[in-house]
Amino acid sequence: MSHSPVQIIARGSRVAAETAAEAIDADPMLEGATYSILEEDEDRDVWRIDAFPTTEEESEGLQARLAEHPGVTVVVETLADADWLAMSLSGLPPVRAGRFFVYGAHDQGRVPPNTVNLKIDAGAAFGTGHHGTTVGCLLAFDDLLKRESFERVLDVGAGTGVLAIAAARTGSRVAIGTDIDEPSVRISNENAKLNQADARFVHASGLNDAKVRGHGPYDLVFANILAPPLVALSQDIKLALKLGGVAILSGLLRTQERRVTAAYLSRGFVLERRYRRDAWSALVLRRVG
Template identity: 40%
Template sequence: MTSWKLSLPCTRAEAEAIDASDDIAEGMVLMTTELHEDDREHWRLDAYLEAEPDAATIAAILALVPSAAGAAPEIEALPEEDWVTLSQQGLEPIAEGRFVVHTSAHPVDLPAGGRAFLIEAGQAFGTGHHATTSGCLAMLDALPGPFARIIDIGTGTGLLAFAARYLWPEAAVIATDIDPRAIVVTAENATLNAIEGVELIVADGALDDRITDRAPYDLLIANILAGPLVSMAPEIAAIAAPGATIVLAGLLETQRGDVVAAFAGCGCALDAVDRRGDWSILRLTAGAVRYVPTAPIDPKGRDGWALDL
């Protein structure tokens, strides 16, 4: 059966919105690709289709990526190929500690004493295939625990919250994201993976009353981006219990100093770094006394932040 692929340039912001949403038509899979590490402006959208795209389909796909206005879509036939498999090629299962993350195109056997998570390839942020997410899985797997209150800020697909739930089943676990579509995806993934007991909250950072009312947390996870981590350091530190463990990711090694300095200013100390290529995953410990911001935090005054990588 002949399948088709339509490609367009896009930005990271557009890619995040696409990957957190449902496919726009039956018989279509949308995939986005980072062309250059930590480059917000140069991404690519690939739409895999069962039939040659007509004018209406092309217009619907173009509507997803306004930055591509005026660009001619690249359309190619993919003869005698399984278009679903094509959309997921290269996304073989990822193993980190006790965890295996896979797509339905690559089923796996349950690891002995471990846990497999099914996260589909179309959900590119938080599938485990990015170094930051896989590094967070490894870091969580190595933590001694136990933890009583856990929060995953910018949860994306929910993967890290699910891992925490598996490791510490008695803990109260909250997963938050600024994008309501990401929370829908997380809820779907929780059902797909038989995950129960993770509270889902749509929230801008960590200032929402539903988050602060449940503070303090003794394990905090934030796999977002360096800029938002720096600007959000006071609000993250403010909901951390004294001596809490904080796992941060989504930052390049060249950005590590800025992130560490921002959290040090809030009483948090760096304990460990897992460097994976250009990316770094950080483990910090909150101060012995719970941090109180020196000034009110205005969410409008800090950078916007992105979905889980």
């Protein structure tokens, strides 16, 4: 079935919006859906969900999940027949996260000195550095680098590759990224070349893939995906890490912290720190067992 590009916009209180977002995450038919959640008006407690379905079925599913929540209002807007992703990115400001500065081609002239500058082209991939989950991962990584180094780094669900590229640019000898989406792998490798970073990205459906396993065990694993796969991958991420290694996990809402943390504590991890931006959370866990 052909699909006219649309943007689904839902607004409600923080509790209502987070509950609606959890319903999207819990629906297996919407596992690959792209959406964001952020605070739109702090004084009035208005939070906003923006979703960009890629099929008619996904659009119907997103609208159905959001309509189940009476505290959420939903509007569907038709997008013009254009490269709306590129157009939206052209208006995004650069992002500073600790020592890292993430920017697009349109901000070439705004790069500050004395920062690790990451020029990222999103194309059709997710993870420009502007999303709260990616910023949380970069802030967590920046803080860790102040006291330790990571020779081998794995980025699970790499998207644009910004996290593995950040690792390669800050001294990691091995920086491997994986994604189940082939266009994302291509875009990540292009971004690595653009940033002159010795990071490599492979198409792999799991951490047991030989292209992933052969470079382990890793000192650090990034996994900026969603809460359900984070839980499902807890044992695989443990086995990919050396003892004492660190996992930086994101793609989860604040309300999902307990569920994800519990899965990793049961696998022999300890929670060292959490970072929160908008409704999103990033967790830093260390393997101790």
